[in-house]
Amino acid sequence: MTRLTGGLIDREKPLDFTFDGRSYSGYAGDTLAAALMANGVDLIGRSFKYHRPRGVLSAGSEEPNALVTLRDGARAEPNTRATVAELYAGLTARSQNHVGSLERDLLAVNDLLSPLFAAGFYYKTFMWPRTFWEKLYEPAIRRAAGLGALSMEPDPDAYDKGFLHCDLLVIGAGAAGLMAALTAGRAGAKVILADEDMRPGGRLLAESDLLNDAPAHEWVRAVRAELASFPNVRFMPRTTVFGVYDHGIYGAVERVADHLPTPGDGVRQTFWRITAKRAVLAAGAIERHIPFADNDRPGILLAGAMRAYANRWATLPGRAGAPVAVFTNGDDGHRTARDLVAKGVPVLGVVDTREDAQAFGDYEVFRGATVTGTRGRRGLRAIQITRGATATWHDVGALGVAGGWNPNVHLASHHRGRPVWKADLLAFVPGADGPKGLFPAGAVAGRGGTASALADGVRAATTALADIGMTAPKVALPEASDVPHAQAAFWHVPGKRRAWVDFQNDVTVKDIALAHTENMRSVEHLKRWTTLGMATDQGKTSNIAALAVMAEQTGQTIPGTGTTIFRPPYTGVSLSVLGGGDTGKHFRPTRLTPTHDWAAAQGATFVEVGPWMRAQMFPRAGEGHWRETVDREVTAVRSAVGICDVTTLGKIDVQGADAAEFLNRVYANMMATLKVGRVRYGLMLREDGHLYDDGTCARLGEDHFVVTTTTANAGAVYRNMEFARQCLWPDLDVQLISTTDAWAQIAVAGPKSRALLERIVDDTDLSNEAFPFMACAALTICGGLRARLFRISFSGELAYELAVPARYGHALMERLAERGADLGVTPYGTEALGVLRIEKGHATGAEITGQTTASMLGLGRMVSAKKDALGAVMSRREGLAAEAWRLVGLKPVGGDGPILAGSHLFTEGAVRTLDTDQGWVTSACYSPNLGRHIALGYLEHGDTRMGERIVAANPLEGQEMAVEVVSPDFVDPEGVRLRD
Amino acid sequence: MTDLTPVTALGASTARRESFGPLTITEVPDVGLASLALRQGQAVPTPFGLTLPAPGRAVTGKTASAFWTGPDQWMIEGPGQGEADFAARVRDEAPGCIVTEQTDGFVVVEITSDAGAAPLEALMEMLVNVDPGTFGPGQATRTAMHHLTVFLLRRAEDRLSVLVMRSFARAAWHALAETAGRQAR
Amino acid sequence: MLIPHPLLGARDAQEFTYLGDASLMDRPDPNGPEAEAAFCDYVFLRDNPAGVHRELWFHEQGDRSWLVVTRDTVTHEILGAELARDVKRGAQT
Structure with a gap:
């Protein structure tokens, strides 16, 4: 290893690493690129298209060439820039994009064929025959051209997200950024100083120019120490501010452990959302x-x-x-x-x-x-x-x-800020229309000389603070000078051989000329035709050169040729960190019912219903097939008594002097006439007249109702009711409080449900006379526990729903199971619930799809014509009122077998076209009570076609079945049982 | 007195408590909760002698506390009232108001720091988009935490309460414990 | 984005659910002449301007207030936010 003298590396801390399996050694403070260079390794990768040998171009995150795959196994991270990868002991890296060894890449033959591979080659060549593209051309091209490969294993590391707030965010800790942070820190402002490098200083670390007659890094160290002494300043190294969002929100990624072999039990990266009152952009410049x-x-x-x-x-x-x-x-x-x-x-x-x-x-x-x-x-x-x-x-x-240098205008150009050309600098600087509250400073603003940048940092921070009413103290500048920086407008050396503009995507001066010849006149077209600036580096080192070449072609100025639009992220951001660490089952939080643990102890299987986990069924030993379990549970409800947690239904407490009037306006049917102590089924419409949701409405007091919503719609219905309350009728005296979680609600259903409940309620007469169908009451159970009892039925049996404070749900379920043992009490899950409701012709989400009208369910008359309600006017419009589909029951004729939900309904012998399509099957199941398969569906004029034989066709599954149209009320159509 | 035995929101017979470095997270099941809302034009009552707080604020009294939850709406907390019919008590204290039982609507989780405000504020940074610097003692807000909707109360410099819908109790505990644990490492 | 809540100050837009054109507050008279036509306009026709727009936002993960937010849809600049309840009451008086 050969090294020059000096440098900011720690020669006391040698670090061993490997590249392409060979062992090398570097020092703490090295990047992988620097360490490879010090070991004489200059060939690091192969270019994207021509597989040209490539080395290091830059010393920063703008690097187009030196891309490696870092780490092994599941942690292998392709396309990592060696120029920013910090060296650590045991680092392993591999080169990419070659077949055979890096030194003798077999695909280097592409380079010899380069006359064929000019810009637009793929577009022109692989157009015909069209079918070849997907199967032959594209896979072959993808194999040959490309970068590193993903490990295809789950990311084993943890990530996190967080939120920060500050008065001033300083982006970049070079000369301007350090002075800005120092100024604001001394002013007492809450400051965040973020820098993508491992140590602060920016270009000051790369230049030999002195500050206060000493090496610049000594001044940096002193500033860093002072900043660390301020409790109001947070310095975040290894942190890239990658995007500017509305109203002073900035996205940043902190690479917490990328410089370590593994994150251990900490996180690898953190995604920060920074809310800053003002920001100073001191991101420096990128050399071209x-x-x-x-x-x-x-x-x-x-x-x-x-x-x-x-x-x-x-x-x-x-x-x-x-x-x-x-x-x-x-x-x-x-x-x-x-x-x-x-x-x-x-x-x-x-x-x-x-x-x-x-x-x-x-x-x-x-x-x-x-x-x-x-x-x-x-x-x-x-x-x-x-x-x-x-x-x-x-x-x-x-x-x-x-x-020359390009001010790093990237972040200032988010929100479609347009950079402006400065002829004296031969560069674009941020325009005045950049993100609000973002103040460019130093090299970004075209003031890149050391002395200029230091002074500009103070100026920018002072201005930004003044904007939020804070006064910055006078800050003395270190002694520094600007090095002369005269420059000629010289953009490329003309010649016949290939001259690369965009290294990573192998775009040459000739390609740009060719694009122009082929009439790609806009810079956006140029990009897409040549792929210039579209690689992982997003053309940070190539865009301006390309504009200059293009300007030469068109005879226009560079600013006249245009600029490309910058969008977040500034550098690549991993999806893992954007996810913020919530993976697997924590990706979306789960809601558990109050009886979840009880159900689990009974061996229940669970199913996701929206965010909820609900018991799906309760298999018993010896039940080999899920149908055996479901049939048993359904049969128990119809013959004895079943218990089921129905807490997941949305519950909204509606109170106030105008509660009844309010509900009259949000439900299509009449609610104001509901008597205290009674429950009514309610239909809610969307304002366009279609069915929105259904549920029950229980009147507990003159001005107190509890309404239920479907599980899936609970949030939306609550929001919509609040809309009605606040935005439509704010003068009604009514308040809405969601109480879904407060009460554990258990359905007790079946002919023996009354007998079971009589064993646990305290002194309440549950006889049919005292507590009839659709009665409700507040009462006590089990020796004084407050509860609510609703006599409502989803199954069509004699049934109740009993609500207790949620903390007692588990104990109540245990008690019901214990006290009902001799009655044959059986817990049932959502599968049995589904069968029971299909047997009874009750609609759920499969029927209420958002395109359903009340008439389709046979409930058209529920939409009261005597009053207004949401959706009432539109439900009467011609198109909806004429809707001919009606909910019907279907059962197979000539043998039994499952009817497939989703099948479409046709008259026998009809040609299968859209015109002859008469409806569809919405839900289907095996009915243990009928001993056959049944289904629900919508059929044109179905209510007048009872007994007709039609065909349920499912071409996707290749199934056709002759079915008979029957009442959707398969069980107890007279409704005797639930009123008994 | 009922002979049914309650379980906590986390499904146990006793409240959960876990410590991570300077932070301790405790489930507090023994709090009665009831929402209190005004009728149209009604004067603001003073239940339990509380001056019901302004938007974004909380007040603590001798027997009960309150925090603002929305226009004309507050949540009343009754320490030690978890098993009682707390809503009935609030109704007595605020005649004519609209009161709804919420005791089991939420799980109350208290986070305390034995090293001052800093660990608590660092934890907040990882959980919610609320500036800890302006969210001092007496502040209360509702916001999002790890895809959950929570009430957040800064009871003191070193004490924060999180109220989460009871059905999300385990998801919330996971988020809190995971984050606090990571911070302690 | 930050929504300037009239009671709670600047709040993260992620706490809100967006609905759109605040003209949804102007529900037609169901008993008026041509009620059906008026409802058709109300339900199906919305303004979606590139520029200043009055919009409804619901503070779902907050105080459950519906807000009328005046926002420039091009620049995302927010010119004001009011409680929808107050706006509606103001329009009624």
């Missing part, structure tokens, strides 16, 4: 390159990155001892040469496109010259320098390319 022939070889990198590697990580690419060159269009490249000379690196010289270039030190300057070619298959060996008509080859190990 200059496309020239064969500019993509390992060893060619951005000149600023080269400086960063030399100054911060004490390393350089290229063969040990080989000279280094710099290609630049401005002063900035000279800083690299100056720093390298100071480090004792042999410098060939600086190739400067300007005739009047000034050297920054003792090295050769090739003025008015360009780099026009390179050699070296797996790493740079030589460059061709051309001045006028003279071209000469020079041996070099590495080349730094300085094309």
Whole structure:
């Protein structure tokens, strides 16, 4: 391992790691890219399309080339940028996108075929025959072109999410960001300083320029210490603010443990939603390159990155001892040469496109010259320098390319903020229409010189704080200066060979010219045609160069050519962290009924109903098939007594002097006439006239009702009732309180239900005379426990629902089971519930679909014509009133077998078309009471077609069945039992 | 007195309590809850001598506490009244008001810190989008926590109560314990 | 987004359920002439402007208030928020 002197690495802490199975060693403070470079490894990956050998281009998150798969097994993370991956002991990384070894990639043949693979190649070539695309072309292309592969295993790590609030969010901890945070911190503002790097400082860590006559990192350390002393400042390293959202909300990902082998029992990353009153964007600038022939070889990198590697990580690419060159269009490249000379690196010289270039030190300057070619298959060996008509080859190990800096306007351009072109900077800076409350500072604002950036940080923070009525103190600036930064508008070196613009997606200058020739005139079309800027790096190093090339083609200015729109995220965000750690069954919280544990102890199986877990059935030993269990439970309800937890139905307490009037307006049927101590079935319509929900309405007092909703609609019905109360009739004296969870409600159903309940109620006469069908009462049970009893029936049997405070639900269920043992009491689940209601022709979600009218259920007359209610007017409109479908029962004729729900109904012998379609099957089951399969369905004029033989056809399942139209009331159609 | 035996919202005979570093999370089953709402034009009553609080606030009295839940609506808490017919007592204390029993509508979970406000506020950051800096003692709000709707009450610098719909008790406990546990590690 | 709740201050929009055009508060007279036509307009025709819009938001994970929020649908700037109850009462008097 060869290192230069100095650097911000900890030479006391060597760290071993492997790349492609080979062992290497680096130091704490290294990125993987820096450590590989220090070990002489410059070839890191292969390009997306042509499989060209590629090395490191940058020293930051803008990296297009040096993508690796980090870690192994389930933790393997493809497409990780080696330039930001922090080195840790035992790190393992693998190169990507090659067949065979990285050095001898068999798919490098694509490069030889590159004349075929120009922009738009796939669009043009693989269009015909169309069917080949999905089966042949696309899979083959995907195999050949691509990046790393997913592990296809579940992510084993934990993630979290959190919420932060602050007065000032400072994005970026470089010169401007540190000064902004310091200013706001001293002002007493609540500050969050977020930076994507592992340590604060930004470019200050990469440059050799002094602050207060000392290395800049010493000043950074002092500022960091002061910030740490403020309880009102939170510094968040390894945190990327990736998006700006409305009203000062910022999305950020903190990489809590990405720099560790595993997160242990902590989280790997945290997703933060930051609500900031104001923010300072001090995200710095991203260096751009200059496309020239064969500019993509390992060893060619951005000149600023080269400086960063030399100054911060004490390393350089290229063969040990080989000279280094710099290609630049401005002063900035000279800083690299100056720093390298100071480090004792042999410098060939600086190739400067300007005739009047000034050297920054003792090295050769090739003025008015360009780099026009390179050699070296797996790493740079030589460059061709051309001045006028003279071209000469020079041996070099590495080349730094300085094309100028692009202010990192990304976040300022969210919310469709449009950057504006600054001709003096040859760059876009944030426009005035960026996100509100976001103040660009430093290099982002085009003030990238060290002294300028420091001062601008103070200015931005002071302005931002003043905006929220806070006063910033005067903050002294450290002694610093701006390095000269004159620059020529030189965008690419013309030539015949390929010059890469977008490295990751292999887009060349020629591709952009070709796109223009093929009439892709808008920059958005250019992107899609060439895929420029569409790789994992989103064109951070290539977009401006591409615009410049395109501007040259169109003869327009760069700003006239356009900019692309930036959207979140700034860099890739894993879905795991966006999920915030709620995975598996915690992805959506589960509601449990008060008798859940009791049911589980009885061996119940459970089923999800919305967020609820409900007992599905209670299998007993020896029951081999689920039908045996369900048949037994259904039979028990019809012959003895069953108990079932129905707590999940929504319960809303409706109280007030106008409660009855209010319910009259939200239910289609008459509610105001309901007597105290009675229950009524209610239909709720949507305002468009269709059925919305059904339930029961119990009048417990003159101005006190309890209404129930279906389980699935509970939230929506409550919301809709509040809408009616607050937005339509705010002067009614009525209050709505949801009480679903307060009461455990148990259905007790079956001919022996009264006998069972009589054993547990305290001194209440449950005789048919005293407590008839549709009666309700508040009473006490089991020695004084307050309860509510409703005589309502979903099964068609004599039945009750008994409600007690939820904490007693478990004990009540136990008590019912114990006291009803001799009566044959049987717990039943949702499956039996379903059979019981189908046998009785009761509608549920399968029937009330949102397109159902009351008439379709045969309940048209329930919609009162005597009063207004939600949906009443529209339910009478011609189209709905004429709806001919009616709920019918269906049973197979000529043998038995399951009728498939979803089958469509036709008259016998009819051709099966949409025109002859007469309805459909909504629900079906086996009825143990009838000893055959039955179904419910909607049939045109079904109410007048009893006894008719029709066909239930299900082409999807290949089933046809002759069925007879019968009453949907399969059991006790006269309703004797429930009134008994 | 009924001979039925109640269970807690977490399904046990005794309240659950778990400690994670400086934080202790305790299920509090013995609180009576009732919502109190005004009729149209009704004057605000003073049940149990409480001055019913303004939006976003809570008050604590000797025998009962109250927090604002919505326009003209409050929740009244009666410590030690979990088994009683607390709604009936509130009705007596606030004649003419609309009172609804809510004792078992919610599970009350109390989170205490034995190291001051900091651990509690750090926990809040991971749970709810409410600024702990402005959510001081006496504040009460309803908000979302891990896909759950909760009432949040800052009883003191080092004491926070979370009221969650009873059916979600286990999901809420998981969220609280997981988050507090992670923080303690 | 943050919704400026008239009673509770700025609240995370995630606490709210969105309904849309506040004209839904202007339910037609069911006994008026052409009631059915009026209801057809009420139910099916909504404004959806690119610009300033009055919208109904329900503070579902909050105080259960329905709010009328005046919002620019292009910039998401919120120009005001009122309790729907007060708006309706104001319109009635």
